Amino acid sequence: MKQISYYPGCALKSGAKGLETAAHAVLTVLDWEMAEIPAWNCCGVVYSLVEDDLIHRLGPVRNLIRARQQGADSLVTLCAMCYNTLSQANRMMRTEPEKRDKINRFMHEEPDYQGEVEVLHLLNFLDREIGWEAIPPHVKRPLKGLRIAPYYGCTLTRPREVAIEPGRNFSLLTRMNWSEAVMIRSVPIRIPTR
Amino acid sequence: MTIQFTPENDPGRLFDQLEPMCGMDFHRCFQCGSCASACPMLDHMDASPRKIMHLVQFGLAEKLKTANTPWVCATCLRCRVICPRSIDVPRVMEALRMLQLRRQQDHLEPSRDRIHRVSDHPQIALIGAFRKLAS
Numbered sequence: 001m002k003q004i005s006y007y008p009g010c011a012l013k014s015g016a017k018g019l020e021t022a023a024h025a026v027l028t029v030l031d032w033e034m035a036e037i038p039a040w041n042c043c044g045v046v047y048s049l050v051e052d053d054l055i056h057r058l059g060p061v062r063n064l065i066r067a068r069q070q071g072a073d074s075l076v077t078l079c080a081m082c083y084n085t086l087s088q089a090n091r092m093m094r095t096e097p098e099k100r101d102k103i104n105r106f107m108h109e110e111p112d113y114q115g116e117v118e119v120l121h122l123l124n125f126l127d128r129e130i131g132w133e134a135i136p137p138h139v140k141r142p143l144k145g146l147r148i149a150p151y152y153g154c155t156l157t158r159p160r161e162v163a164i165e166p167g168r169n170f171s172l173l174t175r176m177n178w179s180e181a182v183m184i185r186s187v188p189i190r191i192p193t194r
Numbered sequence: 195m196t197i198q199f200t201p202e203n204d205p206g207r208l209f210d211q212l213e214p215m216c217g218m219d220f221h222r223c224f225q226c227g228s229c230a231s232a233c234p235m236l237d238h239m240d241a242s243p244r245k246i247m248h249l250v251q252f253g254l255a256e257k258l259k260t261a262n263t264p265w266v267c268a269t270c271l272r273c274r275v276i277c278p279r280s281i282d283v284p285r286v287m288e289a290l291r292m293l294q295l296r297r298q299q300d301h302l303e304p305s306r307d308r309i310h311r312v313s314d315h316p317q318i319a320l321i322g323a324f325r326k327l328a329s
Contacts, residue, residue, distance in 0.1 A: 010317045045322040046269055049288040050215040056325065081318055158271035 004125065005072035005117075006034035007063055009043050009082040016079070023078055023122055029138050030130055034076060037066045043082040047089070054103060060089035061103055065110050067117045074118040076125050084155035087119040087162040121156060121164050123172045132175055150174055197252060205253020212250065215289040222279045223247045229273035229283045239263045243273055243283050250286060264290040265301045265327060295329040302327035 004027075012020040027034055040063050048056035063086060067075040077083040093100045094115030104112045126132065150173035156164045165172055199205070212220070230242035241249070241261040249258050264287040273283040294301070302323055 010321065015316050015318075042321065044325065045318055046325050049269070049282070049285040050292055051217050052215055053288075053292060079318070081322070154268070154270040154272070158275055160275065 001028075001031055001033045003033050003035045004129070005067045005070050005075045006036050007040055007043070007067065007075055007077050007082060007086065008036060009040075009077065009079045011079050011081075019078055030134060032130070035070070037063065037070055037072070037075070040066055043079075044085040044089070045081050047085045054099060054106075057089050057092065057099075058103065058107065060085045061093060061113060062107070062110065064090055064093070064115075064117050064119075065107075065113050068113060069111070072117055074120050074125075076120050076122055078122050080121070080153050080155045083119065083121045083164075084162065088159070090115050090117065090119050091162055123156075124164055127172055127175070148173075197254070203254060203256060205251075208250070208253040208255045208258075211293060212286070212289050215292065216282065216285050218282060218285070220247065220250050220281075220286070223251065223281050224279060226278060228276045228278060229281075232272040232276040234270060234272065235266050235268050238266045243267075243287070246290070247281070247283065247286065258290060259294065263287065269326070291326060295327075298329055300328045 008020060024034060042059045043063060044056055044059040047060075048054075064075065075086065077086060093103070093113055100114065104110075120128070126135075150170075152164070152170050152173070157170060160166075164170070209220070225244060225248060227242070227244040229247070230236055230244045233239070233243055236242060239262060241263050243263065246258065246261060246263050249261070267284065267287040269284050269288070271284050274281075274285075277283060291301075
């Protein structure tokens with residue numbers, strides 16, 4: 001069974017426990033294991049936007065270091081807010097050397113981090129690593145006749161630099177439903193581009 | 195509205211504080227109101243994001259302090275995506291929040307504001323609220 005590093009976050013351990021259980025179950029069937037990173041902490045929830053506020057970005061960076069220590073190249077999240085803060089912090093560590101150095105110096109007890117880990121939302125992981133075509137053979141109960149409205153929300157789609165898909169039209173969820181290969185056979189309801 | 199510039203409301207003072215936090219030229223905003231049209235929280239704001247940008251351009255710090263707009267802003271970034279002048283409005287909102295929070299003027303204070311039925315709120319909403327509304 002192949003392994004992928006996983007960052008849960010608070011919601012997946014409380015209100016959204018069901019999503020974590022489901023994701024574990026789905027990936028197990030697909031022969032993947034989500035390995036929870038050790039000693040994870042808060043993701044920061046709302047990414048701080050002002051230039052001189054780095055303290056709120058330490059949380060997500062620390063989590064990325066935990067993943068790196070686990071030897072991970074990529075880190076999967078299920079929560080949209082965690083995805084956003086982790087990938088924005090990661091982008092800062094990759095593209096803003098001044099802030100990166102400041103943070104690395106401040107967290108001198110931690111190994112230096114330069115954005116080596118790739119942050120993936122589970123949808124990206126299914127799309128890139130597993131492929132939608134790998135899912136149909138495992139469908140036991142097709143969701144036939146179910147009308148499904150894909151909702152991406154704010155933090156998976158903005159800012160563009162970290163959006164789960166490039167461009168303005170988001171199709172990850174509809175790709176899973178539309179594709180003839182995926183015999184889930186549910187009917188996606190298209191929401192006008194936000 | 196007549197604006198009287200005095201040493202107290204000298205726009206330069208606000209710019210000196212906001213510019214290092216935002217790293218942008220506020221005068222690029224040409225007041226088209228796209229930000230307000232995109233804002234999902236507009237109905238709950240006493241001044242639209244467009245008006246806030248206008249107040250920032252004039253450096254009217256006192257008026258900005260009384261507006262609820264930065265506290266209501268959901269940081270959804272729709273205004274940032276839609277702005278034809280590439281102005282990062284959510285960053286201005288964050289900076290305005292920070293200016294007050296750094297003076298210990300918290301907008302959310304558990305000992306003062308009773309948060310009803312904490313267990314009814316998603317954990318993430320509570321953490322998000324404290325992150326944005328308290329120092």
